[in-house]
Amino acid sequence: xxxxxxxxxxxxxxxxxxxxxxxxxxxxxxxxxxxxxxxxxxxxxxxxxxxxxxxxxxxxxxxxxxxxxxxxxxxxxxxxxxxxxxxxxxxxxxxxxxxxxxxxxxxxxxxxxxxxxxxxxxxxxxxxxxxxxxxxxxxxxxxxxxxxxxxxxxxxxxxxxxxxxxxxxxxxxxxxxxxxxxxxxxxxxxxxxxxxxxxxxxxxxxxxxxxxxxxxxxxxxxxxxxxxxxxxxxxxxxxxxxxxxxxxxxxxxxxxxxxxxxxxxxxxxxxxxxxxxxxxxxxxxxxxxxxxxxxxxxxxxxxxxxxxxxxxxxxxxxxxxxxxxxxxxxxxxxxxxxxxxxxxxxxxxxxxxxxxxxxxxxxxxxxxxxxxxxxxxxxxxxxxxxxxxxxxxxxxxxxxxxxxxxxxxxxxxxxxxxxxxxxxxxxxxxxxxxxxxxxxxxxxxxxxxxxxxxxxxxxxxxxxxxxxxxxxxxxxxxxxx
Amino acid sequence: xxxxxxxxxxxxxxxxxxxxxxxxxxxxxxxxxxxxxxxxxxxxxxxxxxxxxxxxxxxxxxxxxxxxxxxxxxxxxxxxxxxxxxxxxxxxxxxxxxxxxxxxxxxxxxxxxxxxxxxxxxxxxxxxxxxxxxxxxxxxxxxxxxxxxxxxxxxxxxxxxxxxxxxxxxxxxxxxxxxxxxxxxxxxxxxxxxxxxxxxxxxxxxxxxxxxxxxxxxxxxxxxxxxxxxxxxxxxxxxxxxxxxxxxxxxxxxx
Numbered sequence: 149x150x151x152x153x154x155x156x157x158x159x160x161x162x163x164x165x166x167x168x169x170x171x172x173x174x175x176x177x178x179x180x181x182x183x184x185x186x187x188x189x190x191x192x193x194x195x196x197x198x199x200x201x202x203x204x205x206x207x208x209x210x211x212x213x214x215x216x217x218x219x220x221x222x223x224x225x226x227x228x229x230x231x232x233x234x235x236x237x238x239x240x241x242x243x244x245x246x247x248x249x250x251x252x253x254x255x256x257x258x259x260x261x262x263x264x265x266x267x268x269x270x271x272x273x274x275x276x277x278x279x280x281x282x283x284x285x286x287x288x289x290x291x292x293x294x295x296x297x298x299x300x301x302x303x304x305x306x307x308x309x310x311x312x313x314x315x316x317x318x319x320x321x322x323x324x325x326x327x328x329x330x331x332x333x334x335x336x337x338x339x340x341x342x343x344x345x346x347x348x349x350x351x352x353x354x355x356x357x358x359x360x361x362x363x364x365x366x367x368x369x370x371x372x373x374x375x376x377x378x379x380x381x382x383x384x385x386x387x388x389x390x391x392x393x394x395x396x397x398x399x400x401x402x403x404x405x406x407x408x409x410x411x412x413x414x415x416x417x418x419x420x421x422x423x424x425x426x427x428x429x430x431x432x433x434x435x436x437x438x439x440x441x442x443x444x445x446x447x448x449x450x451x452x453x454x455x456x457x458x459x460x461x462x463x464x465x466x467x468x469x470x471x472x473x474x475x476x477x478x479x480x481x482x483x484x485x486x487x488x489x490x491x492x493x494x495x496x497x498x499x500x501x502x503x504x505x506x507x508x509x510x511x512x513x514x515x516x517x518x519x520x521x522x523x524x525x526x527x528x529x530x531x532x533x534x535x536x537x538x539x540x541x542x543x544x545x546x547x548x549x550x551x552x553x554x555x556x557x558x559x560x561x562x563x564x565x566x567x568x569x570x571x572x573x574x575x576x577x578x579x580x581x582x583x584x585x586x587x588x589x590x591x592x593x594x595x596x597x598x599x600x601x602x603x604x605x606x607x608x609x610x611x612x613x614x615x616x617x618x619x620x621x622x623x624x625x626x627x628x629x
Numbered sequence: 630x631x632x633x634x635x636x637x638x639x640x641x642x643x644x645x646x647x648x649x650x651x652x653x654x655x656x657x658x659x660x661x662x663x664x665x666x667x668x669x670x671x672x673x674x675x676x677x678x679x680x681x682x683x684x685x686x687x688x689x690x691x692x693x694x695x696x697x698x699x700x701x702x703x704x705x706x707x708x709x710x711x712x713x714x715x716x717x718x719x720x721x722x723x724x725x726x727x728x729x730x731x732x733x734x735x736x737x738x739x740x741x742x743x744x745x746x747x748x749x750x751x752x753x754x755x756x757x758x759x760x761x762x763x764x765x766x767x768x769x770x771x772x773x774x775x776x777x778x779x780x781x782x783x784x785x786x787x788x789x790x791x792x793x794x795x796x797x798x799x800x801x802x803x804x805x806x807x808x809x810x811x812x813x814x815x816x817x818x819x820x821x822x823x824x825x826x827x828x829x830x831x832x833x834x835x836x837x838x839x840x841x842x843x844x845x846x847x848x849x850x851x852x853x854x855x856x857x858x859x860x861x862x863x864x865x866x867x868x869x870x871x872x873x874x875x876x877x878x879x880x881x882x883x884x
Contacts, residue, residue: 576680581717583701584677584710585731585787586738595730599721599770 177234183207186334189234193303196310206323206333213327220519220551221459221488226432231366231397233335288352298343299354302370305341312343316374320403320440320467328399329436332368336401339369344379344410353609355384366397373403375410377443382413382609396421398457400435408443408470413451415608417616420456425514427486430458437464441473444499449476451607453616454489463521465494468502468530475504478604482620483516483548492522492553497530497563506537509601511620512548519551524565526558533563541571542600544593594620630655630692630826631676631795637686638675645671647851648687653795656823660837660862661830663848664870669830670714672848673799676828677711678704691795705731706738710793714800716780719771724783725753727771728790735791752790760816762786777804785816796820797828802836814839834866847873 177188186207190200215223292299298309305313323333340356356371375381398420404412414437423430433456439448450464466475477493495504510518524535541550556565574596582592597620598605605613631653638646645668653659663669675682676689678701689696696704719727732752733743744752757764762782772780781801788796798817802810817827817840829840837845837859845861846853847870854873855861 575717577717578719580677580679580701581713581719582727582731584705584713585727585791586702586705586734587730588700588702588734591730591734595722595727596719599719602721 175235177232179230179232181207181228181231181233181335185233189335189337192234193306195306198314199306202317202323203334203336206330207335209324210327210330210334213324213330215327219461220490220521220553221461221517224432224459226397228331233366233368234337291352292350295348295351296345297348297350298341300341302336302339302341302372305372309341309343312374313341313372316372316403316405318403320405320438321401321436325436328434329401332370332399332401332436335366336368336370339371339400340373341371342373342381342383344375344381346376347378348376349379350381353382353384355386357386366399368398369400371400371402372405373412373414374405375407375412375446377407378409379407380411380413383415384609385414385416386419386615396431398431398433398435400437402435402437402464404439404448406439406441406443406446406448406470406473409445410443411447411449412439413449414439414464416450416452416454417608417619418452418454418456418460419619421458422456422485422487423458425485427458427515430487431456433457433460433462435462437462438467438494439465439475440467441470441475441499441502443473444470445472446470447474447476449474449478449607450493451478451604452480452491453601453604453608453619454479454481454491455619457489458487460487460489460491463492463494463523465496465523466504467496467498468504468533469498470502471499472501473499474502477504477506477508478607479508480511480601480604480616480620481509481518481520482511482513483518484513486515488517488519490519490521492520494523495525495535497524497526497533497535499530501532502530503534504536506535506539507603508537508539509604510539510541510550511544511597511600512541512550513544515547517549517551519553521553521555523555523557525556526560526563526565528559530560531562533560535563535565537565537567539567539569540600541569542597543571543573631696631828632690633687634689635687636672636675636684636689638671638682638684640671640681640683644685645682645851646675649848649851649853651846651853653826653828655794655826657844658821658827658829658840658842660842660845660859661828661848661853662832662834662845662862662865664874665832667848668851669848670799671851673711673714673797673828673830676704676709676797677701702734703738705791705793706735708794710788710791710796712781712784712788712796712798712801714803716772716784718773718775718780720773722771724767724769724771728753728787731787731791756786756789759819760786760789761812778806778809781805782809782813785813789816789820793825795826795828797830799830800832801829802831802833810836811839834862837862849873 177185183204186203190203321329323330342354344350373383404414406412418433420431420433441448448466452464454460464477468475475495479491481489481491483489492508493506506522508520510520512518518541520539522537524537526533537554539552539554543550550571552569554567558565574593578596579589579592582595583589598617601620605616608616633649633651636646636649637644649672661669671682675684684697691707691709699707729749736743757767766779766783772783775783781804801813805813814836829842842859845857845859847855
């Protein structure tokens, strides 16, 4: 068993690849959360009065709401007054072209493997890069504009398309949804905004890349995606942060709206800094993500690969309001070292003939704790609603944990809900079998894990699938159980 | 090629192999027979390097190198292949990708560059034909949902792809119907050459009608108690193992 110990130890000690910090002049708000801070952010972003009011309302709700108590981990004390709620690279707030962007910043994104320069954009992915609180660059704007597609930072959307923002902001995730959502309403910095007009199929993947860089800052981005009737969009989100001893807070809100016959595919590869092997540092990833299939025959599909963060706490869900609408959730969550993940989905069936599909693959290694928590709710009018849930857990080593909390509520007796669950350990037999064919244990575990997660990885767009596969290897390289 | 001297091995402190001596030369086929629990599969596991088995005494040389000093994957890369008694399922891992990885690992070990995709696929096709292996199985996940017989056939197909010097077949015939047995045996016969060797572990003489061995050994209580030619297998089929057991009991001092 000593080989297993060695490999687990090595795995626990693995360095985080994106842990560097960019030295750049920053415009940072002093730490602390109060009305002043909120006014400061709103002023910096030159926001209209209604939005400031909306932020202040969020702040009032935040003060009233209390911390949840149902989560399957010990909620650490978060010092909301110790965090700075606004950090942006100095110089220019808005960049007209990439030439104006600080080269140091561009180098950062290059290091992260995010191609921002137009000539590198042959891969056909339009990127919006958010560095701390500010969207740095959005590529491919012109081509998208010709189709009437709006893809810009949230801040720009507030300036250029206030009517759309006002119409949809907070309609999927109410301000009072939970304390972190309320906090986000109060202090959200930037994020991405997407609008796909009627009947348009977005010809490329849209992608936002989030990077927390500055010390003592949190990231509170907001993403709003609206797919008008008969449109289609595939959206990708990636994230990293430097290594720091203290914990940093990421409390984002994502809202998706699909109108009649529209389809939104939302993919996340989350690689926030997970903390060191003793559980010191790392990002608290407390995120609220929800989509609404507002129109009939609409479809929203979430795919997530969660590998980073000290604590991941999120449940991307779909409200199936339109008749015949479809919600999907595909998830791979990996916890290694002392990471914790409490993640899953909510599928709320309201319309008739609505369908949902949940495929969740948890992987726990070293001291990682992985919880699947899912809610499938069938309303009284959701006749012929269907749900299929498959929830698998894979354990590597004997000190990690896997937990499952499926909730099912059905108020319609024509509904059909299926739940399948398995828990397995990476078998020594499997590893030995591959060893015996000349494959070493590290690569063997890699193959087994990737095979296990394949159903979910297959849902990712090509460019991301490769990255996600690599990420799984890095996170779990060489563990034998 | 393989030289086993006075090999003793234990699992969790229980002695399983108690002094095995065996010499296998290139071009030879050795059959190892014996009653249940005699240590046949343990011998295969020790040679392949399964972790639970602890070698307590003796030595094993493979092509002049100390086999026991190598990790399981290095043994495989050096050319030792084990056809498993129970091949495992690895869901989601495609058979072809797995084979490609294995082939290239072995090539890398011998300082050869990875095989080009085209050359690999050509080889795959050629071996698939040679071994009469179902192309549909080739495209599926590694042994996932395969029947017992299909798994065994997949193992033999892998053997054809990896071209080992020494193939150890651990009760490959168990769970095979007559037709599958015929196909698998025919495959093995096609792979036989003057440069490689086979150690075939089996309960039944039947397999040895198809794959004719040069030598037959009887393993009992962790030791090879009788060796002979293929005629010995026939004798065992006829008389069972009891007559051998009786002989041995007489030889062993009463404790």
